[in-house]
Every structure is written in structure tokens, then in C-alpha cells.
Amino acid sequence: MQNLKHVLFLAVIAPLALAACSSSPAATTTTSADYSAVSMKADQAMATAQQALRTAQQAELDAKAANQQSNQEYQRSLTK
Amino acid sequence: MSVERSVDRKRRWRRLGYGKALFGLLGSLFLIGMPAMAAEFPLAAKQTAVGAVEFSSTHEPDTLMDLGRHYDLGLTQLMAANRGVNPWNPGNGRQITVPNFYLLPDVPRSGVVINLAEQRLYYFPPGKKVVETFPIGIGVQGASTPIGTTQIVAKQANPVWYPPASIHEERPDLPLFIPAGPDNPLGAYAFRLGWPSYLIHGTNKPDGVGRNVSHGCMHLYPEDIERLFREIPVGTLVHVVSQDVKAAWIGDELFVEVHPTKGQGDELAIDSTMTPTAPPVDLESQVTEAAGEKADRIDWSIVRQVGLERMGIPTQVTVPNAISQQDAKSRKSS
Numbered sequence: 508m509q510n511l512k513h514v515l516f517l518a519v520i521a522p523l524a525l526a527a528c529s530s531s532p533a534a535t536t537t538t539s540a541d542y543s544a545v546s547m548k549a550d551q552a553m554a555t556a557q558q559a560l561r562t563a564q565q566a567e568l569d570a571k572a573a574n575q576q577s578n579q580e581y582q583r584s585l586t587k
Numbered sequence: 588m589s590v591e592r593s594v595d596r597k598r599r600w601r602r603l604g605y606g607k608a609l610f611g612l613l614g615s616l617f618l619i620g621m622p623a624m625a626a627e628f629p630l631a632a633k634q635t636a637v638g639a640v641e642f643s644s645t646h647e648p649d650t651l652m653d654l655g656r657h658y659d660l661g662l663t664q665l666m667a668a669n670r671g672v673n674p675w676n677p678g679n680g681r682q683i684t685v686p687n688f689y690l691l692p693d694v695p696r697s698g699v700v701i702n703l704a705e706q707r708l709y710y711f712p713p714g715k716k717v718v719e720t721f722p723i724g725i726g727v728q729g730a731s732t733p734i735g736t737t738q739i740v741a742k743q744a745n746p747v748w749y750p751p752a753s754i755h756e757e758r759p760d761l762p763l764f765i766p767a768g769p770d771n772p773l774g775a776y777a778f779r780l781g782w783p784s785y786l787i788h789g790t791n792k793p794d795g796v797g798r799n800v801s802h803g804c805m806h807l808y809p810e811d812i813e814r815l816f817r818e819i820p821v822g823t824l825v826h827v828v829s830q831d832v833k834a835a836w837i838g839d840e841l842f843v844e845v846h847p848t849k850g851q852g853d854e855l856a857i858d859s860t861m862t863p864t865a866p867p868v869d870l871e872s873q874v875t876e877a878a879g880e881k882a883d884r885i886d887w888s889i890v891r892q893v894g895l896e897r898m899g900i901p902t903q904v905t906v907p908n909a910i911s912q913q914d915a916k917s918r919k920s921s
Contacts, residue, residue, distance in 0.1 A: 574673075578857040585795035586727065587748075587772030587802070 626659045626811065630711075630718045634691075635835035636842065636901060637718055641685040645677040652794045656808060658685050661706045661722030661797015666855035667847050667899045673859060686900045689720060690833040690844045698824035699739070699787075701805060703732055704831035705846045705899060706797050708787070708807065712818060719818075721811040723787075724795040726803040728849055732827055733803075737781035739823045742816060746777040751784050754802055774809055776816040780825060787825070788812065798856050799849055832867050832894075833901075834877035839908050841878055841885065842901040843893050845870065851897065866894025874904065881905070 628637035643654065651674035655665045666674065668686040677683065692702045692709065696718070700709040703725055710719045726732055745767035755761060765771045774789020786804045789812035790796065796808050807815070833844045851861035867873075874890050875882055884905040893902045 575857055578674075581794075582798060582800060582853070582856055585724075585792045585798060585800040587754075587790075587792075587800075587804075 626721050626814075627717050627719045630696075630716050636688065636690045636837050637720070638688040640688045640900060643683045643685050645679060645681040645683055647676075647679045649677070650675050651677055651683075654683060654685075655722070655797060656793060658687055659721060659808070659811065660685065660687065661724070662794070663706055663797045663799075663847065663852040663855055664722060664899055665797070666859060667852075667861075667897065670855070670860050674856075684900075686898070688901055690835045690842060690901050691718070692828055692830050692833060693835075694826050694828055698826065699819065701732075701787075701825065701827045703734075703827065703829040705833075705844075706852070708805065708815075710815060710819065719815075721807050721815070722797045723805045723807055724790065724798050724800050725805055726801050727799045728853070730802045732785060732805060733782055734827050734829055736824060736826050737785075738825060739778045739787075739819060739821050740781050741779040742819075742821055743777045743779065744816070745775060746771070746773045746788065748773045751802075772806075774806070774812060776812045778816075778819065787815075799852055831897075832870050832873045834874050835901075836877070837901075839905075840903045841874070841881070841905040843870075843874055843877075843890060843904045844899060844901040845894050845897045846899045847897045861897075863895055864897075866891060870894045878905075884908075 630637065641658075643658070645654070651665055651669070651672060652662060654660075654677075655662055658665075662674065664686060665683075666672070668684040669677075672681065672683070689705075689707070692700055694700050696711045697713070698711065700711070701707070701723065702709070706723055706725055708721050708723050710721075711717075712719070747767060748765045748771050749763065750758070750761045750765075767775070769791055772791055773786065774791055777786050777788035779786060784803075788804060788806050789809050790806040793808050795801070795806065806812075831846045831848070835842060845867060847855065847861055848864060851864065854861040870890065871887075874885060878885055886904055886906055889902065889904045893904065
């Protein structure tokens with residue numbers, strides 16, 4: 508009797524379990540696509556930020572050099 | 588310099604016997620139109636230092652040059668104590684160290700004393716217990732002022748400038764002479780020295796005070812030369828020295844003052860920072876000599892730090908008496 512119950516239980520549960528498993532890959536695919544899209548956007552944002560940082564660093568270097576040059580010229584202008 | 592180090596240094600300044608350091612901001616300070624600070628300090632017979640380190644707050648649109656002129660300081664001196672500050676735009680409400688504190692140079696206290704290494708002139712008026720001190724502009728690298736003793740041989744108001752041949756070679760566009768007036772680099776007053784072609788004079792470009800910009804002459808802010816012109820008679824001796832290290836006892840503590848090299852001074856004026864160099868080679872021997880029998884009280888790590896930083900500000904290098912006595916007691920008991 509007990510064994511029969513087990514068999515019946517398996518007979519009902521097994522198809523349900525198989526159906527559940529077969530539907531999983533579809534859900535995974537959707538999440539992965541979303542992740543890829545977000546990741547790509549993040550990479551693009553990072554690249555843009557890095558480029559902006561490089562531009563800002565170069566601008567800072569240029570400004571420093573210009574400042575040094577103008578200070579040097581000013582110092583020279585003070586020589587009698 | 589770390590904040591800790593800065594606080595430690597402030598504590599040291601706070602311990603001064605005389606010339607109490609003034610703390611706290613002086614508030615919003617509009618410098619334009621304000622009279623310059625007094626450059627005269629009372630001087631007792633055995634006194635070794637004058638003045639005090641103060642702190643000020645910047646206020647737009649003042650530049651460090653404005654601040655220097657107000658406090659009667661040169662640019663290098665101000666920059667050495669305030670590294671990294673943009674002299675043209677120090678910002679609003681920024682705390683600035685005003686290093687108006689000096690160990691007196693190790694020379695006889697008479698007449699005019701010029702210490703090229705600190706770009707500063709000291710005048711000891713005869714019969715008065717005071718010293719007057721002013722920042723000066725000096726020669727560029729390679730155009731040094733002679734070291735030694737000379738005297739003032741003539742005083743001239745509204746001097747005419749005759750550029751010497753050496754300057755004409757560099758700048759053939761210069762006229763044979765420049766009459767008195769706003770274009771005259773000698774300013775309104777000049778002292779002629781026993782060394783021909785070296786003068787102490789005013790300037791038409793006050794921003795050059797505290798920099799290495801001349802051909803060997805020494806120039807002062809217009810208001811400073813005007814004052815000295817009234818006070819210093821012809822015949823006064825002028826002692827020119829170059830002491831980048833000064834060491835002296837103030838009460839029970841030994842103080843050491845080390846100035847930037849000439850190259851570092853140029854860097855400070857141009858970059859607002861300076862490349863560190865080794866401490867002066869004679870730093871240790873000078874400090875040892877000044878310490879005499881109390882050399883065991885010296886904290887050599889502070890001496891080395893002062894030599895590396897070259898801030899131009901007297902800094903205490905001895906362990907305070909009470910602490911060293913406590914150390915001695917604990918050593919005895921252990």
C-alpha cells in the first residue's frame with residue numbers, strides 16, 4: 508500500500524517536475540540578455556568616464572604648464 | 588606636511604618666550620589701502636630673535652603678493668611657508684601662515700645687515716634698542732651680490748638709472764638712461780655702496796621683492812626704502828652675508844631656521860612648490876656649535892626635518908627642559 512502511494516506520488520510529481528525544469532532555460536536566457544545589456548551600458552559609461560578623466564587630466568596638465576609659463580614670464584618681467 | 592606635523596609645529600611656536608604666536612584668523616581682511624605692518628621690533632641686549640608667526644585669512648581678490656606687501660614679507664618667504672597655494676588666486680577664507688619671526692643673523696649688530704639667503708635686510712639704528720627688518724629682492728642665479736662689508740657712500744632721491752654695459756648687452760633695446768619716474772626700476776630712492784654698480788634701492792615693480800630678479804642690486808618695497816632713506820646716514824656700514832642656516836637660543840630652547848636654496852626660491856615663485864634637496868651640509872655642525880654643552884637636548888630628527896623642509900621659520904629643536912629632566916630621572920631610577 509505504501510509502495511503504491513509512492514508510485515502514484517511519483518507518477519503525478521515527475522511530469523510536473525519535468526515541466527518545471529524544461530521551462531527554466533527560457534527564464535535564464537531572459538535574465539542573461541538583460542545582464543548583457545546592462546553590462547554593455549556600464550562598459551560604455553566607464554569608457555566615457557575614463558575618456559573624460561583623461562581629458563580633464565590633460566587639461567589640468569596644460570593649465571599647469573600655462574600657469575608655470577606665465578609665472579616664469581612674469582618673473583622675467585620683474586628683472587630690471 | 589601632515590596635519591599632525593603642522594599642529595606640532597604650531598605647539599612649538601606657541602611655546603616661544605617672546606614674540607607670542609598669534610592664533611586665530613584675523614577675519615576678513617581687505618588689504619588694498621591698508622597700511623603695511625610695522626617692521627620695527629624692540630631689541631634687548633641678548634635677544635636673539637624678533638617677531639612672531641601669525642595666521643591670516645585670504646579674501647578675494649587679494650593675491651599672495653598683496654598679503655606679502657601688507658605684512659612686509661617677500662614672496663619666497665611667504666611661499667616657503669605656504670606651499671601649494673596659488674599666489675595669484677589663493678582663494679577666499681584660506682588660512683595663510685605669516686612667517687614674521689626671525690632669528691637674527693650671526694653678525695655684529697650694527698648698521699645694515701643683509702642676509703641674501705633669506706632675502707632680508709636688518710637695520711640696527713645707532714643708540715636705539717630696536718631692529719628694523721625688511722624683505723628684499725636680490726640677484727638672479729649667476730648674478731650674485733658680493734659677500735662682505737662695505738658702506739653707504741651716497742644717497743639719491745629720484746635717481747636716474749644708467750643701465751651698465753652688462754645689462755645693455757642683454758637688452759640692447761634699453762635707452763642710455765632712464766629718468767626718475769614710474770618707468771625707473773630704481774624707484775624713488777637709492778643708496779650707493781662702496782661696491783660700484785651695486786645699489787640698495789626702491790623699485791617700480793614691487794612684486795619683485797622676495798624674488799631673485801636683479802643683476803645683483805638689492806631692492807625694497809617703495810614704502811620701506813622711503814623709511815630707510817630718511818633714517819640711514821651716509822657712512823653706515825653694510826654687512827652682506829648669506830646664512831641659509833641660523834640657530835639661536837630663545838630662553839631655554841634652541842631654535843633653528845633654514846631657508847630654501849636660490850633654485851628652490853625660483854621654483855616656489857613659478858610652481859608654488861619646490862623640489863626637496865638634502866639639508867644644508869653645515870646644518871649639523873652649526874646646530875652643534877650653537878647648542879654648546881646642551882647638545883644632548885637636541886632632537887636631531889627635528890633638525891633634519893627642518894633642514895629638509897626649509898620653511899624659513901625658526902623651529903624649536905630641543906626637547907623641553909622639563910621633559911628632558913623627567914627622562915633623566917626615569918633613566919636613573921631604571
